[in-house]
Amino acid sequence: MGMFEEFEAKKAAGEALSLDDLTKEHLKTMFINEQKSDYMISQLFEVKESKITYRRKKYGITIRNSILDDYLLVKTDHAQEINNKVKAELLVEGNVTMIAKAITHFAFRNGPVEDMHAHPNNQLSEIDMETLNKFMVNRIAYIVKLIIEERWIELDFLIRNTDRWYGHRWDEAIPDDGNTRKIIELMLKK
Incomplete structure (x- = not known):
């Protein structure tokens, strides 16, 4: 179960979701890894989409920054595959x-x-x-x-x-x- 689904399950169980509970890591996981839009996250937390967008940008969570960090720092499996391929071709x-x-x-x-x-x-x-x-x-x-x-x-x-x-x-x-x-x-x- 992903982060978004975990929050959905809490909400379905009657727990009130607060924007204060949405950490930088939670937001990054949902937006980058799980590819949930600002709109989807805003609906989950019952806030305006602009609040999620503002928070995400404040934390520097963008597709471009994520791709750059993931690939240059080899943080994802896909980046590791590409890194290994480049290594094999280069060396x-x-x-x-x-x-x-x-x-x-x-x-x-x-x-x-x-x-x-x-x-x-x-x-x-x-x-x-x-x-x-x-x-x-x-x-x-x-x-x-x-x-x-x-x-x-x-x-x-x-x-x-x-x-x-x-x-x-x-x-x-x-x-x-x-x-x-x-x-x-x-x-x-x-």
Whole structure:
């Protein structure tokens, strides 16, 4: 029995339904998961439809937000199926170079090193940049290959050994999506 049906059963049993009993989670479940309209929910609670619409929007419960969260955060079975399909299509030997180049641009080239290269004093020459780019792409390609081939022992060794000798005193990592989520949101709104 769904949330909407549970409230219907309470009402049928003579219980008075109050809008105060309608939590954000209840509303989201009924509107998104059970696909009940504002009108249907308003009839159940015996209030104007505009009260349900106002409350839903106040909580940020919209189809677009739900789809975005469900799919990007892989919260639903359908999103998990799509995520697994994309993973299977992406993590193949033929994509190693593409993935390595994309990660190099995302994590290295499109950051402070580009500013150093473009600086008027030309701190990094074109040859320096070519050398750095090639080095980064090749190293990342190796890591991607380990992931694709599921060579977890070798990847674990690489990570732990490198951290032990080189990076253990660096600052803690703060995940930075480089505005990727905002770009996806803008694309979905078109």
